[in-house]
Amino acid sequence: MDQFNIFVRDNIVGYLTVILVGIGRRLGIFQYLYKKAISENIDKKIESVSFSVSELITKLDLNERYLDGWLTAAIEVGLIEIENNDTKLLKTCPYIYDFFIDSNNPVFLGAAYGSIYRIALQEDDVFKNFKTGKLISRAQIPKDIVMEGHRATARMGNTLENYFAKHFRQFQKNLKKEGKILEIGCGYGYNLLNWAKKYKKCGIIGLDIDEEAVNFTREQVLKNKLDERVEVLTISIEDYEIPKDKNKFDLILLNEVLHEMEMDDTFRKNVIDRLYLLLKEGGIVLIGESIIEDLFDPSRKPQLLEALHKWQEIGLTSKFYSEKSFRELIALTSFKNVELIKETYNSFWVLKK
Ligand SMILES: C[S@@+](CC[C@H](N)C(=O)[O-])C[C@H]1O[C@@H](n2cnc3c(N)ncnc32)[C@H](O)[C@@H]1O
Structure with a gap:
């Protein structure tokens, strides 16, 4: 009976929620509710958003019958x-605004649910590749989904900054006064901008191999008037020239990047050796990553979020590390000082020169 309850209550409801959130986001329902909520609640904490069925039909040009099906399941x-039953007025349940509508909220789950849903959209390719082992190019993923993924990783980058501030207080205080930061794999720049706004006296360089993402980041840098001290380059880290000593970096960030780099261990070892050369004496590299065995290790306790990350990225060029395999990789490089800092829900790696 317990097992039955778990499947019915957690699995079926969970599965249905993923589908409903995925479709709701593709239809623009959540985005519409977000705009509505912020226009009606300037400077107020938003708990919930009210709307009518007819409003969604007209504003989003939806079919009444289909919308009714979606709403019935979403209520369930x-x-x-x-x-209000008489006026067919509905509202979001408690916390749903934070979880699925406000993409800036630290507890926003929309991107995570969106990417589980996305696997269903690529199901035919994934299915074929189960037989062939062929990889799906990241370039095949629609841009809006990549951007949303980067918004989600930027929230993790924010957490990384909080932990960094807590564990390296003096180093962080010094960076607040001056310094140089390099973000490798800055993507669409959401994380880069957060750090640039926090470290107002630092010169910051972001680089990425994705030209479209770099162009987008450059626009954001200009819009935020950060162009005097923030530079963004389209270049792979292995081609980025080592600067003279005084221009080396105090801090290098790899936030959710390592597992996405070319899968070959020698390539990754060479990249990490390059980071050593790019760092000033006493500088540090912060690596935010899911820590999970690249191939399953039955002795590990369940790691839902990490397993989810791996499942989402099978077939993309991604390769993860467990604590042991990461230490083995670093042992091949010039870094002698490696620390894994564990917090309640996250952990991150620190490499010191
Ligand atoms: C998940 S995104 C992380 C974005 C950003 N760091 C953040 O936290 O929001 C990973 C990025 O790494 C970039 N990347 C992968 N290999 C790279 C390489 N060799 N050099 C530079 N960037 C790379 C990808 O293009 C992608 O934009």
Whole structure:
């Protein structure tokens, strides 16, 4: 009976929630509710958003019958509740605004659910590749999904900054006064901008191999008037020239990048050796990554979020590390000082020169 309850309550409701959130986001329902909420609640904490069925039909040009099906299921799983039955007024359930509508909220789950849903959209390719082992190019992933992924990783980058501030207080205080930061794999720049706004006296360089992402980041740098001290380059880290000593970096960030780099261990070892050369004496590299065995290790306790990350990225050029295999990789490089800092929900690697 317990097992039955787990499957019915958690799995079926969970599965349905992923599908409903995925479709709701593709239809623009959540995005519409976000705009509505912020226009009605300037400077107020938003708990919930109210809307009518007819409003969604007209504003989003939706079919009534289909929308009714979506809403019925969304009420059943606890995304939406009825505010007024007579007027067909509905509202989001408690916390749903934070979880699925406000993409800036630290507890926003929309991107994670969106990427689980996305696997279903690529199901035919994934299915074929189970037989062939062929990889799916990241370039095949729609741009909006990549951008959203980077927004999610930027939130992790924010957490990384909080932990960095807590564990390296003096180093962080010094960086607040001056210094140089390099972000490798800055993507669409959400993380880069967060750090640039926090470290106002630092010169910052972001680089990425994705030209479209770099162009987008450059626009954001200009818009935020950060161009005097923030530079963004389209270049792979292995081609980035080692600067003279005084221009080396105090801090190098790799936030959710390592597992996405070319999978070959020699390539990665060479990249990490390059980071050593790019760092000033006393400088540090912060690496935010899911820590998981690249191939399953039955002795590890369950790691839901890490397993999810790996499942989302099978077939993309990604390769993860467990604590042991990461230490083995670093042992081949010039870094002698490696530390894994564990916090309640996250952990990160620190390499010191
Ligand atoms: C998941 S994104 C992380 C974005 C950003 N760091 C953040 O936290 O939001 C990983 C990025 O690494 C970039 N990348 C992969 N290999 C790279 C390489 N060899 N040199 C520079 N960037 C690379 C990818 O193009 C992608 O934009």
